[in-house]
Amino acid sequence: MTNLSSSMLSTIKNLYSNKCIQRSSLPHELINYLLTLEFIKFKNDSVCGSFSDNMKLLENDVLLRNLGFQFIKYFYSIDSTMSHAKKIADNYSKAIIFSEVQTKGRGRARRIWLSPPGGIWLSILWQIERKELLEILSLAIGVAVVNALKKLLLIDFKLKWPNDIMFSVKKIGGILIENMFKDDKVLSIIGIGLNVNNKMRFSGLQGVISLSEILGFNMPRNVILKAIALEVARILEKTGVEDIIDLWRKMNLTIGKKIAVKINHLVVEGIVLDISPRGKLIIEDSKGKVWEISYGDVVYLEGIEYRPIL
Incomplete structure (x- = not known):
């Protein structure tokens, strides 16, 4: 389901299972990030984790x-x-x-x-x-x-x-x-x-x-x-x-999509043009009217399976 290769996914699984991984098999950015988070140490040419779910x-x-x-x-x-x-x-x-x-x-x-x-x-x-x-x-x-x-x-x-x-x-x-x-x-x-x-x-x-x-x-x-x-x-x-x-x-996966936003008792439908510099959603409806919306429930977004329970 991911965009990772099966070998990289297996490597990441082993890493987070606290198995030592060859340093060369991991991206430098991931190694540096986990060092910042204080979860890994080096052992010869390997990276060894100390991850916990506790x-x-x-x-x-x-x-x-x-x-x-x-x-x-x-x-x-x-x-x-x-x-x-x-x-x-x-x-x-x-x-x-x-x-x-x-x-x-x-x-x-x-x-x-x-x-x-x-x-x-x-x-x-x-x-x-x-x-x-x-x-x-x-x-x-x-x-x-x-x-x-x-x-x-x-x-x-x-x-x-x-x-x-x-x-x-x-x-x-x-x-x-x-x-x-x-x-x-x-x-x-x-x-x-x-x-x-x-x-x-x-x-x-x-x-x-x-x-x-x-x-x-x-x-x-x-x-x-x-x-x-x-x-x-x-x-x-x-x-x-x-x-x-x-x-x-x-x-984002919102801009450019068809959308319906419920604002109290009003539903605004149209195409998402952008968000404003203050984070408002900019929608153009079927009549060409442009709305700037600061809050509301997205009851429909084109291509998205998730639906809120209202």
Whole structure:
């Protein structure tokens, strides 16, 4: 299902299974990235990993501390990582909370988000210093997640406006942003849900998939979670708005497609022309009217299997 050769896919599987791999068989970019994430060491001419699926180990992770996270908390089960982040928002400017299971996980418009064992259910609390990011925050986090997955797996994932992480025509994850304003400070709670080792073909949902179903093997979630945290920090601290919009355009599968967007009781149908410099979706309808849409539910996108449950 991927664009990787069978030999490279097998090499990546062995690497993330903690088998030592000949250094020459791995791309330099992947080796350097895993060194940054502190998951590999060299043994003669081989690269040897120390990957784990035990996310509780990350509570004491040095890299996460160095990224500025003052509070790092693992739960086996929690009602919602978003709700917990909101509870601690008065005490921290940067925090990260993740859980094996959410009993009351939620998506956009307070829809239920299925959060079974095997996925990554993550909330990042982040004080936004660059206020110009607020309008495009969902797009920015999407870019960060796709960057992390591509660097780890050498596979192109895509973005569907406004907040879906996609593999081909199916959804693999989503993003939820809630902002809190206090005095002159803005704290964003960034919720990220990613199907990793959970089996979505049994979920009863249309057009969804997990990483393990794409790859054919389970992935250690610790390396994915750290990569997402690193890419989120990089994009929020160092990447300009224009660059984020350009990156989103390169990763998107929305522009140029037929679309239907539900905005309250109105449905706008047409062709997606572009996104604006502020992240709004630009649609031309059948009468030639051009709409700029800042929010809404994409109830149809040409060629995409995933449909939200409204």
